Amino acid sequence: MLIETDIAGLPVLVIGPIGLTDAAERRYRRAGAQVISVQSPDAVTPVLVEWAGLAVLVDAARDWGPARAALAGSVMLVEEEAPHAARGRVVLVGAGPGSAGLLTLDGLRALADADVVLTDRLAEVGDVAALAPGAEVIDVGKLPGHHAVPQTEIERIMVERALAGLTVVRLKGGDPYVFGRGGEEVAAAVGAGVPVTVLPGVSSAVGVPGAAGIPVTHRGVSHVVTVISGHVPLEDHRATALAQLGGTVVVLMGMNNLVPIAAALERCGLDADTPAAVVERGFTPDQRSLVGTLGTLPGLVERRGAASPAVIVIGEVVRQSEVWARRAGARELEVVG
Incomplete structure (x- = not known):
């Protein structure tokens, strides 16, 4: 989910069962919020209620009556479903041919949700770190006749990070499927059993x-x-x-x-x-x-x-x-x- 409101410095309380709040925690931290997470209704104490400016109820926490009662009237509430699948996945994003304005909205949302970004030399979208706050940004760009990071190594890093449970965005110039070796990277993800999505870009x-x-x-x-x-x-x-x-x-x-x-x-x-x-x-x-x-x-x-x-x-x-x-x-x- 792309957070489009400025929440820098906002105290956010993320509430939900163990193992289901990680994605929400990462997303709000990347947006600049102060985040505390709790995994049981009893952990929602008066001190936390007074501290929080926003409470995010994830999955079963939406039905935790005592927690809702403690927060009601004091804190703005947001409800989220738990992730439907394992977090680990690969998203190939076409960045277009050289202007940040040509990146699609879906591409921006993918970057906002990324844990790792593997970026090409031709993916000139400006400050990748700002588009993917908190993500690990790895430059795997190639110059004509000089591939500092071989294609096999790019695919290895991509799959390894995804199998570790992270969302990996492979940011590519133009469109991933127009001389972008996107088919090879999809095949690497599929071969490793990693969910993969391809978001098209404007081809040069x-x-x-x-x-x-x-x-x-x-x-x-x-x-x-x-x-x-x-x-x-x-x-x-x-x-x-x-x-x-x-x-x-x-x-x-x-x-x-x-x-x-x-x-x-x-x-x-x-x-x-x-x-x-x-x-x-x-x-x-x-x-x-x-x-x-x-x-x-x-x-x-x-x-x-x-x-x-x-x-x-x-x-x-x-x-x-x-x-x-x-x-x-x-x-x-x-x-x-």
């Missing part, structure tokens, strides 16, 4: 081009969009298929291989004059768009020193960025080449 494949005024589909221009990983150069048979399919090609994580990818698409039939763009650091104050053609974009990127994180867009939809640049109050695109 769609959101970042949109931030630069490039719709990945546009009526009369493109009704097909293909998202590919740029981790490795594009094989000729795939490049031929993309050239024949037409529409929009979006390349994620492809800056290191932009030259061979562009060359393969040209060699396999895509016109060198096809509009193309790179959008760097989408949804951040440093966002920049480089717009050219399939033939000119690699040189433009080299001259301007463009680098990851960036999204590459190839197709006629890139021309829509010119419409975007003409909107009222807009800045010109930084580079057009």
Whole structure:
């Protein structure tokens, strides 16, 4: 449960059977409250009643007559059901492509309830500790070509903490299932018998081009969009298929291989004059768009020193960025080449 009221410093008395109050205690402590818990009706003493500003009755405590009678008229009461299942679980949260405002409400609630957060380099939502107060925050981010924490170790930590009874949030840039290895992490949780939930996020494949005024589909221009990983150069048979399919090609994580990818698409039939763009650091104050053609974009990127994180867009939809640049109050695109 997300606590949306400022309760910093509030004395909170959590009442309920042994073993059923832990989640409520953690949640109120994270919100800044002073928390005392009691596990029997007899433990609700006049001293505690006078101290408390709020009493939380968990599970069977809602029917503890003596406790309710002692609190009635003196303390505000909140009733909660006990957790339906073991606390230990994993929640994969898509953080979106680089702005805290793109995190979903469900994602915020998951962070508020987290005991542990494993966060990616691309999950730039600001102060994670503030979004998940009291949680252990572990940075498992990866740089291109350098994985300080291997994927197997990420999965081991995630499962280990969940099996210890903790709620683990795996905070991932973009959407967990779009080149985010979310499927592997779900499989690790399922294999260990850990409950797992996936909360989608705004994918950079769609959101970042949109931030630069490039719709990945546009009526009369493109009704097909293909998202590919740029981790490795594009094989000729795939490049031929993309050239024949037409529409929009979006390349994620492809800056290191932009030259061979562009060359393969040209060699396999895509016109060198096809509009193309790179959008760097989408949804951040440093966002920049480089717009050219399939033939000119690699040189433009080299001259301007463009680098990851960036999204590459190839197709006629890139021309829509010119419409975007003409909107009222807009800045010109930084580079057009």
